[in-house]
Every structure is written in C-alpha cells, then in structure tokens.
Amino acid sequence: MKKGFQLAPQEKLVERAYLVGVSLPDGSVAKETEHLEELQQLATTAGAIVVGKTVQARTRIDGATFIGPGKAEELHVECKRLDANLVVFDSDLSPAQARNLEKILKINVIDRTELILDIFARHAKTQQAKTQVELAQLIYTLPRLRKLWDHLSRQQGGIGTRGPGETQLEVDRRRVYERIGRLKRQLKKFDRRKDTLRQSRVPLPVVAVVGYTNAGKSTLMNAMTDADTLVENRLFATLDTLTRKIETSNHVPILLVDTVGFIRKLPHHLVESFKATLGDIAEADLWLHVIDASHPGYAEQMSVADQTLYSIRRSNVDTLYVFNKIDQLDADTLAGFKRRYDHAVFISAKNATGLEELDNRVHELLLGKDVQVEVRIPSTDGKGIARVNSLLRQPASALVDGHCLITGVIESRLVMQLEDVSGAEVRYLS
DSSP: OOOOOOOOOOOOOOOEEEEEEEEOTTSOHHHHHHHHHHHHHHHHHTTOEEEEEEEEEOSSOBTTTBSOHHHHHHHHHHHHHHTOOEEEESSOOOHHHHHHHHHHHOSEEEEHHHHHHHHHHHHOOSHHHHHHHHHHHHHHHGGGOOOOOGGGSSOOOOTTTOSSOOOHHHHHHHHHHHHHHHHHHHHHHHHHHHHHHHHHSOOOOEEEEEEBTTSSHHHHHHHHSSOOOOOOSSTTSOOSOEEEEEEOTTSOEEEEEEOOOBOTTOOHHHHHHTHHHHHHHHTOSEEEEEEETTSTTHHHHHHHHHHHHHTTOOTTOEEEEEEEOGGGSOHHHHHHHHHHOTTSEEOBTTTTBSHHHHHHHHHHHHSSOEEEEEEEEETTOHHHHHHHHHHSEEEEEEEETTEEEEEEEEEGGGHHHHHTSTTOEEEEOO
16 A cells, blocks of 8 residues: 655754854943843743854944954854854844845844844733734834845736836835734724723722843742742743732732833834833832842843833832842842942842831832822812812812812822823812
8 A cells, every 4th residue: 555655744943043242442342241141041042052152342343244254254164163053143233234144154143133022022922912022023124124036026917007016025015014003003902901991990009010131020029929920040031011919018909010121232112112011110109120139240230220211210200129139149248239229128039038128118118108289170070070089088179169179188109190180280288
C-alpha cells in the first residue's frame, strides 16, 4: 500500500543574538556596557540566546551603517563565527541604516525599539493592551515599509481605470494609515469606557505603584493584596494595569493600581499608544515609586521613572519613594541609603519586610488633609448639586439669589474633582 508523504515538523527557530552598543563623546564605554546588560535582559525576555556583545567608541554616528563600514565587516565575521542569526542595536536605527547593515551582515538586524515592541506583543493579554501594541508597531513600521513587489510596480486596471494607479508601496501605506485610524478610534472608546468607570466609582483614594520595570512592583502588589499578580525576573512581565481595593491598617479603603514599568529609551510612540495606561497613573492621588535598591544603576532607573512621571505629573500628587529588595543589601549600604533618602520607605516585598511602615506612610499622606470650601452652583442643576454633595463631608446648603450655596469639608485629593463640576464656583475657606 502506497503511503502518503508526511511533512516533517518544523523546528522552532532559535534566535542567537549579538548585541551592539555605541559610546559617543558625551557618554562612556563603561556606561554603554551597563546598558548592554539591560539589552541582554530584554533579548532574553524576547526568547533569544545572547551569544556575544560589543561596544564601539565613536566620535559620531555613521549615517549609512551607524557603526561604520569597517566595523560592520568585523561584525559580519564575528557573527558568522558565533553562528548568530540576529543583531540587536541598543540605539534606534534609521530604515536605511538597517537595510545597509542587513546587506553587509547577511542576517536580520533590529534595534532596541523593535525588540521592546516584540516583548510588548508577546505579553499583551487584554484587548486594550493588544490594540495599544499593534498601534505602536504600525507607527514604527510605517516609515520602514519596503517595496517588496517590484514586478507589480503598477496595478493593472480595467477599461476606464487604466493609468498610473498606485504602487504596491502606496497601497501598503494607505492600508497602514487606515488601520492606524481604526486603532486610534478603538482606543478612544477604551478611554471613554474607563472615564465612565472612574466617574461611577465611589470616590476612594487611588494609589498607583510605579517605577522602573523589574523593580518589584508586582511583588509589592501581591504582598499588599491577594492579587496573585504574575511575578517573573523578566522585563515587562506584566503590561496591563491591575486594580485592587484594600484597607490600610487603620481600616481606610483605598484602590491600589499596579502599572506597566518604565524603561530607559522607551519609544515615544509607545508612550503615546499607552496613554490609557498612563491615564491610570494620572488619576492617582499618591504614587508609590518603587526602586530596586540592589541594582547598581538604581539612580539612573530612578531618574528615568521620574522623568516619565514628570510628563504626566499633576501638581497635587505626592510621591513616596519605596526602596525595594533591601534583603539583598548589607547593613552599611542600607544605612547609607537611609541617610541619603531620609523621607523614603525601605522594604523587601519578597520577605514582607517594612510593609507596616509603608502602610502607615500611605495613610499619613492620603488622609488628614481636609479643606473647608464653599460652593456656589445654579439651583436648577440637580445633577451638579448631587455631585458636590457626594464629594463633601457634612454638607450644608442654602438658597441665595437662585443659586445653591453649599459649605462643607473636602479631602484635598478630591479638590480637582470638585473643581471639574460644571457650573460650580469653588471658594476655599481654609
């Protein structure tokens, strides 16, 4: 009996990555070498095996190949020796630079942004996160579209439609633009849905856990709640925000929000795509900035997170610095940290050390900041009056010249919500 042929199972392609960094006069080889350690973590998170890395000191970037043709030829020989099939640059490459390098190296070349986008695509779980990642990928891809079908340089049309037509590249670009438009409209729907949920919630203090990726935010979330958030020693292990209602030791209910981690050279268009996620941070009343105290580059990571937060900062949001992983520090190093950052909290989320002090500081920063106000609002605006009364404690009302005059006490964290009530004139009495 004649047997039909069977397709042999395809072997999974193992990415063997070689990492490349460039040190310019305003930096140092040592600093770029440290940055390559983070790039190696990113590559490992994406599933690659790092087989080698190099840092080149240059006075300026080469416009054609980024590292110069001579170094590119050296890299080709080294990648061939190590059997590397992927080269990852720590800096962004222009489309032309990537094409020129691929011609010389004869293997796939990507930059840091493309690697981060790949990781985000792997870890996106919810529909919102998947939409955000796809939008960022398309925005990145748009200037890098290549004309793949040269033999179809002009589309063939029917009678009355013959003419120059569109090139395949133009068709691709048009489709990408259309898809970007649809994704942006979809994200606006997510934003509106989130705004509706926020407005319908009972006004509780919101505490956002923020910081550099892999600083231990999810571990802290698990320690403070029963969230069972995914914890891995990988960058960007979690992308979606997670909100849990908890009570402080003083029995005060708060909403604790775990957010996506920040990272050095986070692509701008990726930040734009994740506006909905950053919106959760912007709405918070307190930021817990978690810092990996055991990391040698903690100061740079701290600065990167602060700069990202600064772009969405509200003037009335307090930041509490939380130095995590103190179980990995010796006594002298920890004492030095406490002298330098005397207003911070020092914890080990893994061992549940210092959580009681953290709880007390959160309670202290969120509560006890009462403001006495007087609100003037048209007496015909029943919805507005109800909103004002829901924000104030012990409100007292009086009718004056067709307006409702409401006095009461409000927590400082709710002041912006009060000022957002349409038609309401707020006067502060204390």
